[in-house]
Amino acid sequence: MVDTHHSYRARMVRSVAPSAPDEALTACSIEESTLARGPMTNGHRRQRRVGYTSSRLRNPANVGPPWVQEWLTEHQDAPAESLKQASFVADTPGGKVARAVVPMVMEASCIRCHGDRRDMPPELARTLQERYPADAGFGYQLGELRGVMWSEVPVAER
Numbered sequence: 001m002v003d004t005h006h007s008y009r010a011r012m013v014r015s016v017a018p019s020a021p022d023e024a025l026t027a028c029s030i031e032e033s034t035l036a037r038g039p040m041t042n043g044h045r046r047q048r049r050v051g052y053t054s055s056r057l058r059n060p061a062n063v064g065p066p067w068v069q070e071w072l073t074e075h076q077d078a079p080a081e082s083l084k085q086a087s088f089v090a091d092t093p094g095g096k097v098a099r100a101v102v103p104m105v106m107e108a109s110c111i112r113c114h115g116d117r118r119d120m121p122p123e124l125a126r127t128l129q130e131r132y133p134a135d136a137g138f139g140y141q142l143g144e145l146r147g148v149m150w151s152e153v154p155v156a157e158r
């Protein structure tokens with residue numbers, strides 16, 4: 001199972017120091033590496049794939065698999081309160097996989113980095129533009145779907 005939205009937020013808010021744009025910028029990538037460690041099963045790491053992604057990416061490396069992009073396209077304009085964590089099993093050529101998405105909705109704490117560029121502290125806006133020249137992860141409003149955390153784990157065949 002992927003982390004809950006709540007623990008995601010708690011960790012991120014903790015790691016975001018308002019006056020330290022550099023430290024702050026690593027907030028989201030730290031979270032991803034935490035997720036990527038994944039669970040151990042009988043001493044073996046299952047082939048678990050995880051990530052976070054969006055239909056408007058800040059970092060192009062965060063692009064998700066096609067099934068996640070499809071979920072995003074379907075839900076991009078849905079009202080926030082209708083967005084629920086979802087998990088399901090899919091048949092793939094490689095076998096059955098358990099898939100999950102956790103919607104990440106824009107909250108007040110996200111606005112500083114994903115809101116209107118003109119409202120960003122100039123130093124933050126500059127740093128973002130330098131690090132993410134193709135940044136499309138801004139201009140979001142409160143309550144909008146910013147993206148999802150997703151995971152995919154092979155289902156052990158009995």
Ligand code: HEC
Nearest residue numbers: 024025028029053054057058059062104110113137146147
């Ligand atoms: C301090 C700045 C900052 C804050 C606050 C912040 N983010 Fe981010 N966010 C970033 C950066 C920087 C990246 C790109 C990280 C990377 O390179 O993977 C990012 C990436 C993402 C992504 C991955 C998709 C992409 O565009 O690359 C999602 C989804 C996301 N943030 C959601 C949120 C949500 C939801 C919140 C509020 C709960 C939030 N962020 C708060 C800076 C921030």
